[in-house]
Structure formats: structure tokens, C-alpha cells
Amino acid sequence: MxxxxxxxxxxxxxxxxxxxxxxxxxxxxxxxxxxxxxxxxxxxxxxxxxxxxxxxxxxxxxxxxxxxxxxxxxxxxxxxxxxxxxxxxxxxxxxxxxxxxxxxxxxxxxxxxxxxxxxxxxxSYFAFVYDENRLKNVPDSFEALASMPEDFKIVIQDPRSSTGGLGLLLWVKMVYGDQAGAYWKRLSPYILTITKGWSEAYGLFLKGEADMVLSYTTSPAYHMVEEHKTNIRSAAFKEGHYGQxxxxxxxxxxxxxxxxxxxxxxxxxxxxxxxxxxxxxxxxxxxxxxxxxxxxxxLTQPSKMMLLDGKMVEAQRKEIINEWLGALER
Known part of the structure; x- marks a missing residue:
């Protein structure tokens, strides 16, 4: 035993x-x-x-x-x-x-x-992605984005739950500084919805629910390699592109x-x-x-990567998000 x-x-x-x-x-x-x-x-x-x-x-x-x-x-x-x-x-x-x-x-x-x-x-670099078969008048700057026809719609992600959403806020902040809140008020009518994460946002865009979606300069490569399609593109913005x-x-x-x-x-x-x-x-x-x-x-090739110091972002993140929330109140 x-x-x-x-x-x-x-x-x-x-x-x-x-x-x-x-x-x-x-x-x-x-x-x-x-x-x-x-x-x-x-x-x-x-x-x-x-x-x-x-x-x-x-x-x-x-x-x-x-x-x-x-x-x-x-x-x-x-x-x-x-x-x-x-x-x-x-x-x-x-x-x-x-x-x-x-x-x-x-x-x-x-x-x-x-x-x-x-x-x-x-x-990669953040960018607004579009289908060139559906969108002919492609904005080439944040100013152009906020001056599109009334029926133009974009999908973005929530900065409180998505790194992409936060990246967009930081991108706008670098371009507009103290006027970032005013810019968000101008852009607000064009925002179809704000999703929790990237997958939901990109899915809505692919279904044709929106004209553009916040994504990456590298996103079109997927459609080229996997689907052999060249109609999905990323808009090159004159102000430059924020990096991730x-x-x-x-x-x-x-x-x-x-x-x-x-x-x-x-x-x-x-x-x-x-x-x-x-x-x-x-x-x-x-x-x-x-x-x-x-x-x-x-792909769109930014000449440089716009990127804020992480410690600065950590110190100002809540303030930047609150500024965004306040601007989007309708």
C-alpha cells in the first residue's frame, strides 16, 4: 500500500x-x-x-x-x-x-x-478613413472636416474607453490649443455616433452608416492585401497626423x-x-x-509624428476630456 x-x-x-x-x-x-x-x-x-x-x-x-x-x-x-x-x-x-x-x-x-x-x-498614425467610391469631396484638414455639407457624418471613439478616441482629442488639442473646445462645437453636428471602441466604429463605416471613421493611415492596407480593394483610403491632413x-x-x-x-x-x-x-x-x-x-x-505618409509627452497627457487628460464633453453637449 x-x-x-x-x-x-x-x-x-x-x-x-x-x-x-x-x-x-x-x-x-x-x-x-x-x-x-x-x-x-x-x-x-x-x-x-x-x-x-x-x-x-x-x-x-x-x-x-x-x-x-x-x-x-x-x-x-x-x-x-x-x-x-x-x-x-x-x-x-x-x-x-x-x-x-x-x-x-x-x-x-x-x-x-x-x-x-x-x-x-x-x-501608426491616426487618420480619417473613407471610401473613395462614396466620398468624392474629401476633407484635407480639420477646417475642411468641419465645413462639409450638412448630411456628412463621421464616427469616432470615446476617449474615456478608447486609445483612438483619446488620440483624436490630443490631435485636435495640438492643432487648436485653447480653441479646441470651440472646434469641437463646430464639428459636433457631423458626429453620427461615438463608439466605445475601434471595432464598433469601423464596422459602422463599412456598413455605410458614415462617410468617414477615425482609424489609421495603415487601415487601407488591410483592404488592399486581404480584399484586393483600393477604394478605402485615409485622408491626408495639412496639419499633420497624431501618432500612436x-x-x-x-x-x-x-x-x-x-x-x-x-x-x-x-x-x-x-x-x-x-x-x-x-x-x-x-x-x-x-x-x-x-x-x-x-x-x-x-499609404498616407506623414512627414513627422505629432506626439505629446505621456506625463503631460496624464496631467491634463481629465481636463481635455471634460473640455470635449462640454463642447459636445447639445
Whole structure:
């Protein structure tokens, strides 16, 4: 009987020692979707590290952050992926995230980047996307956008729940400064609706509900590569385009610290960089050996990236959002 118990104990210990570790990543729904980057990234990382990569999709990355805050130290997340530099400082102040161990010297970004907690993995520029088969009079500036015919409509995202929505507010703030509120009052009649996240907004646009949608300069590449369509374009604005650098960080509460750090480092690998352009439809943060798809050569190419310092955004975010809310009251 004792020998039998010893054998059973040995088998149990062996089973646990052979069990693959699971790394859980909270992110936005478009990243975790079957058509997003997650499946290819999981396949590549799991093969290299003999683990299970679990992506949990939430309506937005800000929503994912809030979920982690509610869960606290009991969160199942090991990594939060998908915030951008405009909101990262807000997340950093929660004290929930660990310092990273990634060498970021190989970064290839339009602006200098340095942070001890959040590691960048892709970037793009905000833009208003349209269908050139339906919209002939394309606005080329914020002024033109607020001077369209009365029946012209756009869809944007809520800055309280979407990094894209916040990015638009910061874009307008950089262009109009103290007159940003006045501009929002002028633009307000053209806003069809304000969605919680990007997926809902883009879906409405594709259904023909709106003439333009807040998205990215890189969004048309999806339609070119996957649908072989060239009618979806992004409008080039004279004022320039606000940038978005997406980042990821490890939770202090994670029980898979080493594996999580390995994933952050993996985000700067050639494998990860080659997946991003045609799955998340953005630019990788390191140069790729195979280069970008040809579709990217036809995209709107801003001469520089407009980007506010994250600490400044953290300090003024509530004020900027309240200014926007006040302007949109009808």
C-alpha cells in the first residue's frame, strides 16, 4: 500500500512538472481576434518556449486596464498589451506593473522612446478613413472636416474607453490649443455616433452608416492585401497626423515573470515584426528583413509624428476630456 502511494505521488509530481506554463495576455478585441495577430504570435511563441499563450480580448485596451484594476492582485493577466504612450503613464501610476528587462536599442520609431515599464510593439498614425467610391469631396484638414455639407457624418471613439478616441482629442488639442473646445462645437453636428471602441466604429463605416471613421493611415492596407480593394483610403491632413505607439507591460502579480519578460523581448524579434503589418495593420517597431508589404508604399505618409509627452497627457487628460464633453453637449 505504501509503495502504491509512492508511485501515485511520483506520477502526480511528474505530471505537474511536465505541464506547460500558461501566459495570459489581456488586450483589445481586434488583436485577440481569429483574424488578428494573436493566433500567429501564439503559434510562434509557444513553439519556441514550450508554453501556452492565452489572449483575452476586451472591447478596448483601456477596458482591459480597468479590468485589471478591478481584479487587482488577483488578476489572471500576466501581461497587458495594447495601451499606447498617451495612456501608459496613467497605467504606470497604478503601481500594478513591473519594470521590464528588454534591450530597446534596436527600436526603429519616428520619435525617441524610453520607458522602464512599457515596451513598444507597433505604431501608426491616426487618420480619417473613407471610401473613395462614396466620398468624392474629401476633407484635407480639420477646417475642411468641419465645413462639409450638412448630411456628412463621421464616427469616432470615446476617449474615456478608447486609445483612438483619446488620440483624436490630443490631435485636435495640438492643432487648436485653447480653441479646441470651440472646434469641437463646430464639428459636433457631423458626429453620427461615438463608439466605445475601434471595432464598433469601423464596422459602422463599412456598413455605410458614415462617410468617414477615425482609424489609421495603415487601415487601407488591410483592404488592399486581404480584399484586393483600393477604394478605402485615409485622408491626408495639412496639419499633420497624431501618432500612436502601442505598448505592453508585465503585471507585478504575475507568477510567470521570466516567461512574461521573454514575451516582451519576443515583440522585437523578426518573427513578431513580420506578423504585425498584415495582421494588426501597423508598422513594427524594429526593421524587418523581408520589408513591408507593397501595399504600405501607397499609404498616407506623414512627414513627422505629432506626439505629446505621456506625463503631460496624464496631467491634463481629465481636463481635455471634460473640455470635449462640454463642447459636445447639445
Amino acid at each position: 505504501i509503495k502504491l502511494l509512492q508511485i501515485l505521488l511520483l506520477l502526480t509530481v511528474t505530471a505537474f512538472s511536465n505541464e506547460k506554463p500558461t501566459l495570459t495576455i489581456y488586450t483589445y478585441d481586434a488583436f485577440a481576434a481569429s483574424w488578428g495577430p494573436a493566433p500567429k504570435i501564439a503559434k510562434a511563441f509557444e513553439a519556441k518556449h514550450n508554453c501556452t499563450l492565452k489572449f483575452v480580448g476586451i472591447s478596448s485596451s483601456i477596458g482591459a486596464l480597468r479590468k485589471i484594476q478591478l481584479e487587482g492582485k488577483n488578476t489572471k493577466a500576466d501581461i497587458l498589451l495594447g495601451l499606447d504612450t498617451s495612456i501608459a503613464q496613467v497605467a504606470k501610476k497604478t503601481g500594478l506593473f513591473a519594470t521590464h528587462e528588454v534591450n530597446t536599442s534596436s527600436l526603429d520609431l519616428p520619435v525617441a522612446y524610453s520607458d522602464d515599464t512599457f515596451v513598444p510593439f507597433d505604431y 505607439i502601442e505598448v505592453a507591460a508585465v503585471l507585478k502579480s504575475s507568477k510567470q515573470q521570466a516567461l512574461a519578460q521573454q514575451f516582451l523581448a519576443f515583440m522585437h524579434s523578426q518573427t513578431f515584426a513580420d506578423i504585425i503589418p498584415t495582421s494588426n495593420w501597423a508598422y513594427p517597431v524594429v526593421k524587418t528583413e523581408q520589408g513591408l508589404p507593397k501595399a504600405f508604399e501607397t
